[in-house]
Amino acid sequence: MPDLQPLTFATLTDALRQLHKRTRETPLFNPVFQLAHDLSRALESGEISLTDFSSLIDELETKSLESRADRLRSLVTPQKTAVRLSDFCSETGGFEEFRKQWSHPQLHVVFTAHPTFLLCPAQSDVVAEAAGGGGGVSRTDTTRPEITLEYEHGRAMSALAHAQDARDAINASLLECAAGEWPDRWRELEPLPFRFASWVGYDMDGRTDIKWYTSIAFRLAEKAQRLERYADQLAKIDANHHLLEPLRASQRRTAASAEEFSGDLSDHADLSAASNRLTDNDERLLSLAPIISQLEEEALSVPQDKAVALKTLAAAMRADGLGMGHIHFRVNAKQLHNAIRSRIPGGASLDLGSQGGLAALRDLVRKAEPLTANFASLAVESSTAVRQFLAMAQILKHIDGDAPIRMLVAECEQPATVLAALYFAKLFGIEEKVDVSPLFETETALEHGGRFLDALLGEEAFQDYARKRGRIAIQTGFSDAGRFVGQIPASLAIERLQGRLADAMSTNSLTDVAALVFNTHGEGMGRGAHPASFKDRLEWPMSPWARRRFARAGIQLEPEASFQGGDGYLFFSTPELARATLSTIAELAPADTDPDAPTDPFYRRTDLSLDFYRAIKDHQQDHLASRTYSRAVTAFGLGLLNSTGSRVSRRQSDLSADREMSLRQIRAIPHNAILQQLGYPVNIIAGVGSAAEGNYDDIAQLLKESPRGRQIMRLVRASNALASIKTVAAYGELFNSAYWASRPYRGTEEHLSRACESLAEYLIQDDRNGVFRRLASRLRVDALKLHRLFELVPDEEPHPEREQVRRMIGVLQALRLALLQHMFLKAVSVPPFSRANDISRRDVLEMVFTLRVDEALAQMRRAFPASYPVTEDFAMHEKAQYPRTGSDSYDAIRRDFIDPIEDADGLNLRISTAIANLFGAHG
Structure with a gap:
């Protein structure tokens, strides 16, 4: 066994490097598992302790945060922000061209709250400071707060505030630049480079814990916060401005209403009182249009500096309205179907997608007459979908009458669903303020989405609606698409769908x-955000090819992208990073493109590219249909992951269900996160090598010549650089009965012989060792083909620093595997206890092996309580001689077995955080 003292990153890195050399002699040798074994032996012998592990994990956690800061800094280069801001009006063709370029959004930025709040606030702060300032990362508090909906909303509002300030800086720069270039016309400019939105508190798809009045309270709180920011901004321009008092008065009243709606309004009297105070207020500010007009009028006759400030404020009001940003409600198609059926005679059994169903829906939409509603209407409504439309109607009527609201419809696969949404929008008189946006994310939706769009845009009712709104909105998602189709096929399917939208229009x-094309994606490999550069990040979900389809048709494109949770908010976590992020996006101008650019060979040589796409897709789907892949991904349930959001992916409560857990029972982000933790992003890398088999030269030539092809290879290389098939195989060795039976062989580790024997016997029938071996074998064969392709497509942007990151991941994985062995050994060593509440000792062991550690510890502590009653605790008049002594003490059992399992599991989850940081995102 190598000398692992002192236990440092340098020591373990060197040990891992030496172990890797042995693979030349013995190809099946696993360096990661061998290092884990050596660490385990040292831990179980007492040479090193869990405290030593903790100290090393402290060091690696800090290094992982530094890696994340470096990645963030390289994407948005804060040191170049000032140059970008000063270059926005260079090489312009005149004022009209300049005004046209900046009077529409380059990007709609949506702050969503998917479960990615992996970093605690202190960790996010040190990453942001290091990324923005270029300094190092110091060790910090790792206390994780409870991630509630309110916590997520607060973080979203903070990110939005920084984004608003950054947009103000861009707008002021544009105005100052225009004033220098066109002194006679610059005051005509009304810049609108970005719009912002959020669905935090309004997304009802997949959750039932958000009350309708919670959404109202959030919207009121957002209005109050935005009014306060508007007033503060105006006060800096003119402390005595006549518009300050109406802004502040409305802010105070709105804040009071927000407080009233944030409580429990299940009592009818409380709801009535809160609602009446909101609706009876004659001084409500429901539109900023008059204020914007006054600010613009004033800016015509004041000095340039003050005029720039006034016009910057007016631009912010024009973009955001009476809220921190626009809002997105989200429901599921099934919820809409259930709601609309009761409005159609015989609707319970009607196929809504049939010609008869469509005819009935057309008739409903045509005849719909607006109905008035109030907050009582919301309180008594039982349908989730209808309740969302009622909430939107009340927001537009009583909170903000200007800002449109998005209605995202998940799993929307037929025009009837959109027509149902149009009916409810018309029924409540809000069809001119609501953008119904179908989501295309599943394999079926992407495959049939073109026909869906052809049919929907052919509907007369939808055409009338689109012209009233001035836009057609769709949403494409990378979560389920990346999970069930694979990231590369998903991106290519999504761009084809976007092209079909241009054709249908x-x-x-x-x-x-x-x-308006909303691309929901995440921050790192596995969720649709390309890691190589911000240019790639913007082009991966909305390619230049797709943009040109709209440009050539003369259609104004409004791209929209999400920044998800704790990962995405890092880009806006400080004023400096927010300015760097938005100025980078503005420089790249994702809404504009050259319609005359030459055709990318990837789209011209469809005889090659389509076969390449289909082969990768088939390979990915073979994995997803495979019992081997499903069992490996779910082998530890969700026990490798921290809880990172208020919408929690619950573990299975039935022990037997763990062996049959479906990938569909794990949400997309946890699925991606588990792949990272197991060491191989299958849904990115797998299939690319196999897809080139038999035609390596032609595929390689196409990928080299094509910008899109090179972009695909940059994604694959970035992912592959962090991947390790040996690590995947190492997890299977934890369940290898032969390993445990052999470990104390020839008299080594005699003190573990009984525990190892128990583990060996227990795991004889366990399938996980074989599952991981089969998966690793399949991945290895595909990887051999991928490396053959790599040799033919040279790396255009080498990243030698990735090798150090790869080694760091290897060390972290070895530490975790040693900790898991420690937990297994301690679990089988716990003394037997009686069965209680249908939970046996074997059940508790299985909980530990599937990392349902909290549940296992609860059962163990119940079997071996820390405190217990004694007869002296009772004030009895009658004397008793039994029992002669108190109950047996379980302190030693807790100290020697239960507490170490808990400590090891805590360290395991800290390792999860570090690995996610090194991959660049949670999931």
Whole structure:
């Protein structure tokens, strides 16, 4: 066994490097598991302790935060922000061209709250400071707060505030630049480079814990916060401005209403009182249009500096309205279907997608007459979908009458669903303020989405609606698509769908309205955000090819992208990073493209590219259909992951269900996160090598010549650089009965012989060792083909620093595998206890092996309590001689077995955080 003292990153890195050399002699040798074994022997012999592990994990956690800061800094280069801001009006063709370029959003930025709040606030702060300032990362508090919906909303509002300030800086720069270039016309400029939105508190898809009045309270709180920011901004321009008092008065009243709606309004009297105070207020500010007009008018006759400030404020009001940003409600198609059926005679058994169903829906939409509603209507409504439309109606009527609201519809796969949404929008008189946006994310939706769009845009009712709104909105998602189709096939399927939207709009003479395409994706490999550069990040979900389809049709494109939770908010976690992020996006101008650019060979040589796409997709789907892959991904349930959001992916409560857990029972982000923790992002890398088999030269040539092809290879290389098939195989060795039976062989580790014997016997029938071996074998065969392709497609942007990151991941994985062995050994060594509440000792062991550690510890502590009653605790008049002594003490059992399992599991979850940081995102 190598000398592991002192236990430092340098020591273990060197040990891992030496172990890797042995693979030349013995190809099946596993350096990661061998290092884990050596660490385990040292831990179990007492040479090193869990405290030593903790100290080393402290060091690696800090290094992982530094890696994350470096990645963030390289993406948005804060040191270049000032140059970017000063270059926005260089090489312009005149004022009209400049005004046209900056009067529409380059990007709609949506702050979503998917469960990615992996870092605690202190960790996020040190990463942001290091990324923005270029300094190092110091060790910090790792206390994780409870991640509630309110916590997520607060973080979203903080990110939005920084984004607003950054947009103000860009707008002021544009105005100052225009004033220098066109002194006679610059005051005509009304810049709108970005819009912001959020669905935090309004997303009802997949959750039932958000009350309708919670959404109202959030919207009121957002209005109060935005009014306060507007007033503060105006006060800096003119402390005595006549518009300050109406802004502040409305802010105070709105804040009071927000407080009233944030409580429990299940009592009818409380709801009535809160609602009446909101709706009876005659001084409500429901539109900023008059204030914007006054600010713009004033800016015409004041000195340039003050005029720039006034116009910057007016631009912010024009973009955001009476809220921190626009809002997105989200429901599921099934919820809409259930709601609409009761409005159609015989609707319970009607196929809504049939011609009869469509005819009935057309008739409903045509005849719908607006109905008035109030907050009592919301309180008594039982349908989730209808309740969302009622909430939108009340927000538009009583909180903000200007800002449109998005209605995202998940699993929307037929025009009837959109027509149902249009009916409810019309029924409550809000069809001119609501953008119904179908989500295309599942394999079926992407495959049939083109026909869906052709049919939907051919509907007369939808055409009338689109012209009233001035836009057609759709949403494409990378979560389920990346999980069930694979990231590369998903991206290519999504861009084809976007092209079909442009075609359908042209065919149906809808080129006079804008196309708003919302691409929901995450921050790192596995969730649709390309890691190589911000240019790649913007082009991966909305390619230049797709943008040109809209440009050539004469359609105004409004791209929209999400920044998800704790990962995405890092880009906006400080004023400096927010300015760097938005100025980078503005420089890249994702809404604009050159319609005359030459065709990328990837789209011209479809005889090659389509076969390549289909082969990768088939390979990915073979994995997903495979019992081997499903069992490996779910082998530890969700026990490798921290809880990172208020919408929690619950573990199975039934022990037997763990062996049959479906991938569909794990949400997309945890699925991606588990792949990172197991060491191999299957849904990115797998299939690319196999897809080139038999045609390596032609595929390689295409990928080299094509910008899109090179972009694909940059993603694959970035992911592969952090991947390790040996690590995947190492997890299987934990369940290898032969390993445990052999470990105390020839008299070594005699003190573990009984525990190892128990583990060996227990694991004889366990399938996980074979599952991981089969998966690793399949991944290895595909990887051999991928490396053959790599040799033919040279790396255009080498990243030698990735090898150090790879070694760090290897050390972390070895530490975790040693900790898991420690937990297994301690679990089988716990003394037997009686069965209680249908939970046996064997059940508790299985809980530990599937990392349902909290449940296992609860059962163990119940069997071996820390405190217990004694007869002296009772004030009895009658004397007793039994029992002669108190109950047996379980302190030693807790100290020697139960507490170490808990400590090891805590260290395991800290390792999860570090690995996620090194991959660049949670999931």
